[in-house]
Each structure stands twice: as C-alpha cells, then as structure tokens.
Amino acid sequence: MKKEAQANIHRGSDFSEFLADEGLLPEVELLALKRVVAFQIQEALEQENLSKTQLAKRMKTSRAALDRILDPTNPSLTVASLGRAAAALGRKVDLKLVPV
DSSP states (O other), rough: OOOOOOOOOOOOOOOHHHHHTTHHHHHHHHHHHHHHHHHHHHHHHHHHTOHHHHHHHHHOOOOHHHHHHHOOTTTOOOHHHHHHHHHHHTOHHHHOOOOO
C-alpha cells in the first residue's frame, strides 16, 4: 500500500515570487539577460578568434565602450550597441517581448 505524498507545510514561495514581492524581479531578470548577452558576445569573440580591440574597430567604437558591453555587471546596453556587436560578429539579434 502506497502512502500519499503530503504537502510540505514548511515550504515557502519560490525565489521568483520573493523577488516579485520585493519589486526586484524585473531588475534581476534584466541583469541576468545582460550577463547572458555578455557571455554570448565573449563566446563569439573566441569562436571568431578576435581580440576586443579588433571587435571595437569593427563596431566603430572604443575599446572602453566594448568593455562596458562585455561587463556582465553593467546593465547599460542599448539595442543599437547590441546590434553593432552582433553585426561585427556576423550575427543578428533576436529580440522579442513575451507574456509574463
């Protein structure tokens, strides 16, 4: 005879719910997205065997501006700079809004 699983009365809400309750979820999700984008650009740099200086020249921007794009903790990233980075790496940006 199988015993039915009982709900854990000590289990609270998940972390996303906590962040939402604190009003932090949008900020945390955007920072996570920036980290992913920075990681993808860095990976593409390595795959293409490009230096940061070479990529900055292709993007027609400064090395410092590229460093800000690649900094996963810096949330400032414009769609224009993301598009320039993607184009310079022979890629395109796939950006979409999804329901919550």
